[in-house]
Amino acid sequence: MVQIKMTTHLLGANELLANKNRRLFEEKGMLVINLMSSPGAGKTTILERTIEMLSGKIRIGVIEGDLYTDQDAVRIGNKGIDVIQINTEGACHLDAGMVGKAFEQLPNSELDLLFIENVGNLVCPAEFDLGEDYRAVVLSTVEGNDKPMKYPLIFHQARAVLLNKTDLLPYTDFDLDRFREDLVRINPSAEVFEVSGRTGEGIEDWLQWLLEEVKKKQLLR
Amino acid sequence: MVQIKMTTHLLGANELLANKNRRLFEEKGMLVINLMSSPGAGKTTILERTIEMLSGKIRIGVIEGDLYTDQDAVRIGNKGIDVIQINTEGACHLDAGMVGKAFEQLPNSELDLLFIENVGNLVCPAEFDLGEDYRAVVLSTVEGNDKPMKYPLIFHQARAVLLNKTDLLPYTDFDLDRFREDLVRINPSAEVFEVSGRTGEGIEDWLQWLLEEVKKKQLLR
Numbered sequence: 001m002v003q004i005k006m007t008t009h010l011l012g013a014n015e016l017l018a019n020k021n022r023r024l025f026e027e028k029g030m031l032v033i034n035l036m037s038s039p040g041a042g043k044t045t046i047l048e049r050t051i052e053m054l055s056g057k058i059r060i061g062v063i064e065g066d067l068y069t070d071q072d073a074v075r076i077g078n079k080g081i082d083v084i085q086i087n088t089e090g091a092c093h094l095d096a097g098m099v100g101k102a103f104e105q106l107p108n109s110e111l112d113l114l115f116i117e118n119v120g121n122l123v124c125p126a127e128f129d130l131g132e133d134y135r136a137v138v139l140s141t142v143e144g145n146d147k148p149m150k151y152p153l154i155f156h157q158a159r160a161v162l163l164n165k166t167d168l169l170p171y172t173d174f175d176l177d178r179f180r181e182d183l184v185r186i187n188p189s190a191e192v193f194e195v196s197g198r199t200g201e202g203i204e205d206w207l208q209w210l211l212e213e214v215k216k217k218q219l220l221r
Numbered sequence: 222m223v224q225i226k227m228t229t230h231l232l233g234a235n236e237l238l239a240n241k242n243r244r245l246f247e248e249k250g251m252l253v254i255n256l257m258s259s260p261g262a263g264k265t266t267i268l269e270r271t272i273e274m275l276s277g278k279i280r281i282g283v284i285e286g287d288l289y290t291d292q293d294a295v296r297i298g299n300k301g302i303d304v305i306q307i308n309t310e311g312a313c314h315l316d317a318g319m320v321g322k323a324f325e326q327l328p329n330s331e332l333d334l335l336f337i338e339n340v341g342n343l344v345c346p347a348e349f350d351l352g353e354d355y356r357a358v359v360l361s362t363v364e365g366n367d368k369p370m371k372y373p374l375i376f377h378q379a380r381a382v383l384l385n386k387t388d389l390l391p392y393t394d395f396d397l398d399r400f401r402e403d404l405v406r407i408n409p410s411a412e413v414f415e416v417s418g419r420t421g422e423g424i425e426d427w428l429q430w431l432l433e434e435v436k437k438k439q440l441l442r
Contacts, residue, residue, distance in 0.1 A: 039364055040368060121342060150260065
C-alpha cells in the first residue's frame, strides 16, 4: 500500500525537501514547471511540441512521473533531450523527494527550463509541493467545462492553465464562456492558453510566456 | 489533509464496512456497480443515457461521489430517479463507510440496480472496495489507447470496460487494435463495450449485459 507514506509527518518532510529543491533550482537560475492534468489530457504531446519549437533556443530537461511505465519518457527522449523517469509504483502523485533524486540523475543539470510531468490525476498532485516555480494545469476540451468547479484546488494553484484539444471543440459540448467565467472565479490571475497540442494552434503564446518567465528567473539568479 | 485517513489500519476498517455493505446489497438482491474513470471520461453522461433507456424496466438508484459539487447529482436527479450526493471534501476516492451512510439516506432502498459513481480518478478509487458486485471503468477515446498499460490496477479489476466517445474516434490517434490487445493482456475476462454516451451508439449492448446481471443477482437472493 502506497498511501501509508502520506501522513502529516511526511507531508512536513515533503515541505523540507521541496524547499531544498527550490534552493537548488534558484542557484541554477532554472525555471521549473510542475505540469499536471487528468490522464490523457495531453501533457506529453504539449511537451513534445514545446521541446521541438524551443529547440536550439533554450536548454530543456524533463522529469517524467508515471505509475509503472516509461512510455512518456521514451516519447520525450525521442526529441533529443535529457529525461528521467520516476515510477511511483502505484502512488497517485510525485513528491519532492522523488523529484530531488531524479534531478541528481539528470546527465546535464545546467538547464534553463525543467518540466516535471506529474502523474495523471486532478486531485492528489495538487497537495504536494515539488519545489517548482509554477504549476501548470492542462485541461482538454473533451473533459468538459465543469472541471475547474469540480477540481478547484488544482486550478486555484495554477499559474498557467492550458485548455488543450481546441481542435476537438466543434465535436464537444464544451462551453468556452462558462469555462472562462468559472476559471476567473477560482483563479483570476492564471495565464490561460487555448491550444491544440496536436495541430500546434495557440502554442506560440505559451512558448512566448515560457521564454519570458525563463528570462525573469535568470535575472533573479 | 485527507490522506491521513488512508492508513493500513483504516484500510482494514474499510474492508469491514465494504463487507457490511455487500451483505446488505445481497439481502436486497440488488446489483451494485462501482463506476470509475478519469475526470471527464463521460461517467455521468453514460449514466443519464442508461437511466433513460432502462426507465420503466428496472428500479435504479445512484450514489454520486464528487469532491465538492453536486452538479452530477443534479443531472442524474433530473432523470427522475433517487440520487444521493457524497462530497469527499478533497479526498480522491469514495470509501465503504461513505457509501454505507449514503445508502441509508436513499428514500427508496428497494432497487434492482445501484450505481456508485466514484470520484474522477484512475488511481485512488481502485484501492477501495465499496461492497460493490462489479467495478466498471470508463475510458474515453480522447484519453489515448495507452491508458490500460499506464493505469493497470483499475483496468485489471474491472468487470466491464466502457470505451466511450467512439464518435470522436475519427478525430483522435486512438489505436483501437492496440487498446484491445493491451486490455486482454491486463484483464482477459473484462466485458468490453464500445459506446458513445453522446450519440447512444453501442449503449444497447451495455444495457443488455446490465439486465442479465441484474437478473442473475436476483436469482441468487
